[in-house]
Amino acid sequence: MIDATEPAAPPRHAWRLPLGLTPGAVLSLVWVVVMLIIAIGAPLLALYDYDQIDLRGRLQPPVWLPGGDWRHPLGSDDLGRDVYSRLLFSIRTSVFVAIVGTVIGALIGTTLGFLAAHFGRMVDEAVVLAIDFQAALPFMILALAVVAFFGNSIYLFVAVIGIYGWERYARITRGMTLAALGQGYAVALKVLGAGPVRLYLRHILPNIAGALTVCLTLTFPHVILLETSLSFLGLGVQPPQTSLGNMVGFGRDYLLTAWWIAICPAATIFLTTLAISIFGDWLADRLDPTLRN
Amino acid sequence: MPFRIVVQKTLRAILTVLLLVTAVFIVLRLSGDPASALLGAETEQDVLEALRQKLGVNRSIPEQYIAFLGEIAQGHFGRSYLDRRDALETVMERVPRTLLLMGVTMVVALAIGIPAGIAAALSQGRWLDRGIMMLAVAGFCLPGFVIAILLILLLSVTWGLLPTTGYGTAKHLVLPVITMATHETAVFARYTRSAMLQVLSQPYMRTALAKGLPWPRAVRRHALPNTAIPLVTIGGFFVGSMIAGAVITESIFAWPGVGRLFVTSVALRDLPVVQVIIMLAGISMVVTNLTVDLLYGWLDPRIGALLAKRMKGTDR
Numbered sequence: 260m261i262d263a264t265e266p267a268a269p270p271r272h273a274w275r276l277p278l279g280l281t282p283g284a285v286l287s288l289v290w291v292v293v294m295l296i297i298a299i300g301a302p303l304l305a306l307y308d309y310d311q312i313d314l315r316g317r318l319q320p321p322v323w324l325p326g327g328d329w330r331h332p333l334g335s336d337d338l339g340r341d342v343y344s345r346l347l348f349s350i351r352t353s354v355f356v357a358i359v360g361t362v363i364g365a366l367i368g369t370t371l372g373f374l375a376a377h378f379g380r381m382v383d384e385a386v387v388l389a390i391d392f393q394a395a396l397p398f399m400i401l402a403l404a405v406v407a408f409f410g411n412s413i414y415l416f417v418a419v420i421g422i423y424g425w426e427r428y429a430r431i432t433r434g435m436t437l438a439a440l441g442q443g444y445a446v447a448l449k450v451l452g453a454g455p456v457r458l459y460l461r462h463i464l465p466n467i468a469g470a471l472t473v474c475l476t477l478t479f480p481h482v483i484l485l486e487t488s489l490s491f492l493g494l495g496v497q498p499p500q501t502s503l504g505n506m507v508g509f510g511r512d513y514l515l516t517a518w519w520i521a522i523c524p525a526a527t528i529f530l531t532t533l534a535i536s537i538f539g540d541w542l543a544d545r546l547d548p549t550l551r552n
Numbered sequence: 553m554p555f556r557i558v559v560q561k562t563l564r565a566i567l568t569v570l571l572l573v574t575a576v577f578i579v580l581r582l583s584g585d586p587a588s589a590l591l592g593a594e595t596e597q598d599v600l601e602a603l604r605q606k607l608g609v610n611r612s613i614p615e616q617y618i619a620f621l622g623e624i625a626q627g628h629f630g631r632s633y634l635d636r637r638d639a640l641e642t643v644m645e646r647v648p649r650t651l652l653l654m655g656v657t658m659v660v661a662l663a664i665g666i667p668a669g670i671a672a673a674l675s676q677g678r679w680l681d682r683g684i685m686m687l688a689v690a691g692f693c694l695p696g697f698v699i700a701i702l703l704i705l706l707l708s709v710t711w712g713l714l715p716t717t718g719y720g721t722a723k724h725l726v727l728p729v730i731t732m733a734t735h736e737t738a739v740f741a742r743y744t745r746s747a748m749l750q751v752l753s754q755p756y757m758r759t760a761l762a763k764g765l766p767w768p769r770a771v772r773r774h775a776l777p778n779t780a781i782p783l784v785t786i787g788g789f790f791v792g793s794m795i796a797g798a799v800i801t802e803s804i805f806a807w808p809g810v811g812r813l814f815v816t817s818v819a820l821r822d823l824p825v826v827q828v829i830i831m832l833a834g835i836s837m838v839v840t841n842l843t844v845d846l847l848y849g850w851l852d853p854r855i856g857a858l859l860a861k862r863m864k865g866t867d868r
Contacts, residue, residue: 392572394841396834397795397834398792398796400799401830403818404830405583407819408583408821408823494819514701522701528695529698
């Protein structure tokens, strides 16, 4: 008899990360967790209030440059506001907007996907048309116009951001639900008399959660980019509130004299989208190898 | 591709444009009174009313909608609230400048992104692949405005070599193009790599090698042409992403194109101009998507339908 079990491949390293984690994925996860901690604990971690003005300490450089000191670790801006503290509050705003926006998009998309798959016919047609429509929209400029014309309230802004990307979740949910409805477990549940809500939320949703999570992590960086871009143009989060994008936007005027005002939030945006992308790629590999490429 | 599908897709595209026009109308007209936005809310009532009448915004919304559709059908897009010039003309005279920016960006993105993606796929898993993909992920995650301020800081401030604002000479193109092309190049590199990897694992590649074709020849004759086909599908995404990129890039570098006009018009609530630009952008995207769909079916009738379906479901 031939032994069917293959010998285990010898480990390439003496130590291995669990779950097939790569060093990049670990670093990314750490960064994301730090951002979340900052988002929650910004008021505790900040040295000053984010809009506390100190006209005598204007445009102070960060601590490692000549002239900098520990009172303003990352320097101060044109009104003497502490860049470090503002950065923390900006992270808080941007992370909040991005998370709520992503959740809204995912909820709308998933719900419409289920409705399309469940009712079929006209409902399905309408949802598919809406998906195509959304995908064919120049969304960023439409969002810009809506936010500008309706006036800048943070709720409207979050709602507009939330509409972004819903069609991706809808497409995945619809396709995978249609496939699942043809499978044994869904048919069996129907025969046993399970209602649609129970069928979709308790049984089909867990089966497609992997693909939706991957979609979520791949969409999240785009949501952050959208939020920061609109805020950068001065049409997103409005002063006195601060977000990463509008910090870069205002810091832009002081690039030559005080680069740290713009570069600190800019670097934070880049590292955060990078971390989520790298983590998302790893997650896509882990949860659903077929989704990648 | 059968004629019936061509007709169906074209009708869908027209319906999408109609929906877009309606959405633009509803969203922008419901947003408030243009008269008080222009003159300020504390202006006297009869002055406001006169302006409303002049702008045609004193009628009911359905009336305005029908009038709006009629005007558009005749090619009248209204006059700019600011200088009373024809809105379409105002936008159109700026289109060539934006197209110049987008055209150069496209050439750069294709010229760097596609070879990089091919090189990465051919050296899959090795350092070259990893290096290219790391750069691609970084380029993908860098927002345009961050690239722009880094460029301004590094190039113009430190060395004073390139102009940071304006339009005119080839030098003015450099910074805006780098800003826009970074993201697009990264997208092309990633997409080319995955398309190429998919092609390389196809049975016909094994057949080509089995019949004795040397590897470089098999890649050149069989892999590369087949890689080109799925690349066509990101055309629509590409146009959308360049429109968004142009809005940011033009406003940072004071490039006098449509993107910058859009930001200023939005800030000044110049409704007719904003409408024209949104419709123009939407129609560009719809036409591109339609072209891609038709081109794709024409290029590869065999797997066209199958692949298009699969890619739509999974990739962005």
